Amino acid sequence: xxxxxxxxxxxxxxxxxxxxxxxxxxxxxxxxxxxxxxxxxxxxxxxxxxxxxxxxxxxxxxxxxxxxxxxxxxxxxxxxxxxxxxxxxxxxxxxxxxxxxxxxxxxxxxxxxxxxxxxxxxxxxxxxxxxxxxxxxxxxxxxxxxxxxxxxxxxxxxxxxxxxxxxxxxxxxxxxxxxxxxxxxxxxxxxxxxxxxxxxxxxxxxxxxxxxxxxxxxxxxxxxxxxxxxxxxxxxxxxxxxxxxxxxxxxxxxxxxxxxxxxxxxxxxxxxxxxxxxxxxxxxxxxxxxxxxxxxxxx
Numbered sequence: 001x002x003x004x005x006x007x008x009x010x011x012x013x014x015x016x017x018x019x020x021x022x023x024x025x026x027x028x029x030x031x032x033x034x035x036x037x038x039x040x041x042x043x044x045x046x047x048x049x050x051x052x053x054x055x056x057x058x059x060x061x062x063x064x065x066x067x068x069x070x071x072x073x074x075x076x077x078x079x080x081x082x083x084x085x086x087x088x089x090x091x092x093x094x095x096x097x098x099x100x101x102x103x104x105x106x107x108x109x110x111x112x113x114x115x116x117x118x119x120x121x122x123x124x125x126x127x128x129x130x131x132x133x134x135x136x137x138x139x140x141x142x143x144x145x146x147x148x149x150x151x152x153x154x155x156x157x158x159x160x161x162x163x164x165x166x167x168x169x170x171x172x173x174x175x176x177x178x179x180x181x182x183x184x185x186x187x188x189x190x191x192x193x194x195x196x197x198x199x200x201x202x203x204x205x206x207x208x209x210x211x212x213x214x215x216x217x218x219x220x221x222x223x224x225x226x227x228x229x230x231x232x233x234x235x236x237x238x239x240x241x242x243x244x245x246x247x248x249x250x251x252x253x254x255x256x257x258x259x260x261x262x263x264x265x266x267x268x269x270x271x272x273x274x275x276x277x278x279x280x281x282x283x284x285x286x287x288x289x290x291x292x293x294x295x296x297x298x299x
Contacts, residue, residue, distance in 0.1 A: 077186025189213010
């Protein structure tokens with residue numbers, strides 16, 4: 001179980017952890033949801049989360065002496081059905097925090113996937129089963145209590161709101177409001193590039209980094225779009241093709257972008273080590289942040 005520490009509490013992994021609700025009251029658009037959030041472990045004993053109704057940020061704040069003023073909102077993936085909370089969330093936040101970057105893991109709203117493990121596995125199998133693959137697909141399927149078609153837009157709204165919340169509290173946390181970025185994996189990558197496409201002055205990210213998060217088509221790059229770091233593996237064909245299109249669109253619009261496509265790595269690698277060059281992807285992200293000037297200390 002994840003234990004949250006309020007400011008002034010014990011130091012854990014050089015970070016003070018705090019769970020922050022990003023919306024006052026019920027999140028708009030999901031007021032009628034009744035699903036119960038569930039924490040569980042995947043086959044690799046890594047923490048996962050499903051059935052999120054109340055979006056939160058879990059803050060990993062570096063020691064003040066080490067902090068460089070930058071902040072990253074981390075969005076785990078999971079097909080909007082679950083969150084790969086540890087592999088694509090807290091492990092990333094801990095790595096960044098240890099190097100002086102404030103990191104905030106976003107728990108965004110998800111499709112309801114059942115309260116029990118049996119219900120979850122059944123709905124997950126139904127979701128990933130190809131249409132018409134067997135007679136089971138023709139049977140009436142268990143439906144979630146919320147509308148799956150509406151959830152990605154609500155999750156994207158959570159991403160924009162998360163940026164607003166961190167910016168509003170930037171002075172309190174020793175963060176430069178112009179150096180607040182967002183990074184996400186797969187579905188979290190969708191939340192990330194949506195934040196980079198649709199924003200106002202309060203929710204514009206300083207930078208965006210979708211990791212194997214294929215964009216929706218079509219899209220228009222804003223004139224003041226933030227710098228973008230894009231990364232995936234070539235053997236993740238859907239993500240690779242669309243990531244290349246995203247890079248081409250960003251650079252065609254005259255906006256800064258960097259694209260990394262590794263030959264092997266698949267989908268969903270996150271911080272998991274595979275004995276491949278892609279294991280060091282986060283170091284390439286760090287180098288990019290440095291080149292872009294996001295790691296300079298506050299003066």
